[in-house]
Amino acid sequence: MSQAQPRSCGPVPAGGARTAVEATPGRPPELLRLPGGLWLRRRRSTHAVALNRAVRANLDHLRPWLEWAAEAPTRAQTAQLARAGHAAWEAGTDFMYLAGLDAEPGSVIGAFGLHGRLGPGALEIGYWVAAGHVGRGIATTATRALTEAALALPGITRVEIHCDRANTASAAVPRKLGYRLDRIAEAAVRAPAETGRQLVWVKERPVAGRETA
Numbered sequence: 001m002s003q004a005q006p007r008s009c010g011p012v013p014a015g016g017a018r019t020a021v022e023a024t025p026g027r028p029p030e031l032l033r034l035p036g037g038l039w040l041r042r043r044r045s046t047h048a049v050a051l052n053r054a055v056r057a058n059l060d061h062l063r064p065w066l067e068w069a070a071e072a073p074t075r076a077q078t079a080q081l082a083r084a085g086h087a088a089w090e091a092g093t094d095f096m097y098l099a100g101l102d103a104e105p106g107s108v109i110g111a112f113g114l115h116g117r118l119g120p121g122a123l124e125i126g127y128w129v130a131a132g133h134v135g136r137g138i139a140t141t142a143t144r145a146l147t148e149a150a151l152a153l154p155g156i157t158r159v160e161i162h163c164d165r166a167n168t169a170s171a172a173v174p175r176k177l178g179y180r181l182d183r184i185a186e187a188a189v190r191a192p193a194e195t196g197r198q199l200v201w202v203k204e205r206p207v208a209g210r211e212t213a
Contacts, residue, residue, distance in 0.1 A: 028152075065194065066128065094115050140177065165199055166197075
């Protein structure tokens with residue numbers, strides 16, 4: 001991925017769920033501490049100010065690939081969406097995280113989510129990383145952790161990552177993590193750089209007694 005492209009797959013709005021159906025009776029960890037002082041923390045309403053600041057600072061970086069980045073959100077809008085994300089976690093429909101670094105306390109350097117919009121047995125991972133932090137393996141490290149967390153949840157046997165064919169940076173993440181390209185699907189063009197050709201990457205829970213690629 002070039003520095004000009006945001007690491008983003010699937011829409012990870014500053015906000016909440018698109019479905020009211022519980023994806024799993026389990027819940028992923030609320031805090032994931034990762035190598036290099038990186039962490040993923042469950043997004044809460046108290047993070048709205050920091051998240052709003054991060055989104056507004058990265059609009060030019062995100063706008064080519066993310067529909068919701070067309071306009072700068074107000075603090076009130078981000079706070080409302082943060083509340084929706086909190087409710088979605090409690091309902092088990094979506095699990096939203098913020099990324100940060102121990103070296104930059106109080107700062108948000110990206111957002112990640114596990115989304116229950118695929119139907120039974122599956123979660124979709126979405127993500128974006130701030131412009132000043134691309135090229136450092138943050139999306140790959142965080143997505144690896146979320147993949148493992150998702151496949152450990154009861155009832156979840158498949159994780160998917162969706163991204164536009166033109167977003168080669170985003171596609172590099174599932175490729176590095178051993179996802180398989182399941183198909184190329186037609187999709188509505190919702191952001192300026194999209195082609196309408198969506199790559200669907202899949203990783204499945206290994207079946208006991210059988211090795212998977």
